[in-house]
Amino acid sequence: METLKYKDFGVDIDSGNDFVKILKPLVQNTFNPNVLGGLGGFSGCFEIPKGYKNPILCAATDGVGSKLSLAIEYNKLESIGIDLVAMCVNDLICDFAKPMFFLDYYATHKLIHTDAIKVLNGIVQGCKMADCALIGGETAEMPSIYQKGDFDLAGFAVGIAEKSDILKRQNIQSGDIILGFASSGFHSNGFSLLRGIIQKKSINMLQKIGGQTLIDLILNPTKIYVKDFLQHKTKINALAHITGGGIQENLIRILPENMCAIIDSASIQTPDFFNIFLPYVQQDEAFRVFNMGIGMVIITPKEYVDSILQNSITDKSQPYIIGHIEEGKKEVIIKR
Amino acid sequence: METLKYKDFGVDIDSGNDFVKILKPLVQNTFNPNVLGGLGGFSGCFEIPKGYKNPILCAATDGVGSKLSLAIEYNKLESIGIDLVAMCVNDLICDFAKPMFFLDYYATHKLIHTDAIKVLNGIVQGCKMADCALIGGETAEMPSIYQKGDFDLAGFAVGIAEKSDILKRQNIQSGDIILGFASSGFHSNGFSLLRGIIQKKSINMLQKIGGQTLIDLILNPTKIYVKDFLQHKTKINALAHITGGGIQENLIRILPENMCAIIDSASIQTPDFFNIFLPYVQQDEAFRVFNMGIGMVIITPKEYVDSILQNSITDKSQPYIIGHIEEGKKEVIIKR
Known part of the structure; x- marks a missing residue:
């Protein structure tokens, strides 16, 4: 009788095992003394850092949405892994957690080693930027779900926070200042709409804007704000990661019931290349789908503002004032 | 100028927000006093349980592979979420970790609430079986990656272990007994091959075997061994979750360098319905792709065997002797 093999249906255990051998040294680049053992255990093991009074674990999961389709289409897979890490760790810091470790899930039609290594390299880079260890991952071949070339x-991501820090957003009060940290572009949100515009309006993705092609600008990886957070942590009452839903729907998540956030839209510096897409989107919709140039928002007492503005690590994410807090109904008002 | 909306390209923020409202009470079913806050924060927060001398965090990620395609094809989505939890938490216990919390990533062509609720209900059930809290998740609409109806x-999953427990597998010695806990079927591995056989050999999935249809037998959710582990924990030197690679490739992962595992294949009770597929697969290949009826393997000193056999929680996963440990080259020998 004819017998069948796993390989015949797109799943190759040997090739998967070879792949693990290639990625092992890459992944170990992210290890620190808290990581126990190496790859090949059933789970990734991590020793809880000492020195916390009431340590709380914070965990976040995310994907990169349809940005992935553009990266696949233009065969630019080098930095999509940074996006993946960024989307998760930027959520952790909003709960005052320092990222500890990261795991990834990579599912594809058929494992293409060169592509997977590019993606994994990005994840490793992202983990280094966020100072977290890549302690596990899963690579799955699912030819019945994913189209050829797709994945x-x-x-x-898991981080650790001091319980009293998580509660700090209760300290938000009238007169607090809202600072925005610049985004590095669209980050990883709004890409279904962007792709729709690109297609419907035949946008030339290879046009150059300030020396860079539009496709490179649009695929620029999501900024990781972990170092900014760690630097200014003690001066911050609350942080909001600006993702799907925009400033409005993300900032409201950290407001106390009796506090209102007033944002001055004129103060927001939107990157020039956004203007290629913005004419096709109503302003309200744009503010709801895109970050408009602000990737992370922090709320801080007035007295700390100068110190934060003068002591920021990178000029690229240099924060600036975009609004303030007032007493009132819990809402975010974007003034035009 | 014509403006475009996110909705026009398959992403509906309002519908996503409605969905979160529906799932909130479901998810809260899994909460325990260690969970801080509710849904809607940027990350899920969990207080570290007290009472560990050297607490180690263990983390695992997994998917359900091509089992998902069969579940979608036959519109039987109720228990695939249990598989998802099982695949992760069964890995955690192999490092002696008690599961604490779980997060899920659900990516689809377009969110169909009824389907998503079925899947989520399964995840909630699985989390309850594993005694872990569902503290976060991501639902993504990616019409450019997923076909209509697909997801x-x-x-x-993250668990907590005592450091000295993780090191227990070093205690494995000659004469230790290998016990197998019954699987509930194919669990979540080998489904690309199974689907290939179903298609190529036109297997009738609606045929009844012992009162159940073949499709129900094959989609029977992966057994969660957390309670078995917690019950026998102190008597166990090591555990191996039998997934892709079978007994051979999973059991070898926990062996010390100078220990050899001898498995008596005749002792293994393979469920009857496996025989519909096994004639089309060489025996070696079958042992490498399928669990052959054993979902979890434990290694235990001889003196504990009787106590474990007599005091098992469920008759369904009743463990039995399938082999023993000998001094020798680190390998797994399956005797026929």
């Missing part, structure tokens, strides 16, 4: 990514 | 799932 999807999910990321998972 | 993918990734799960992430």
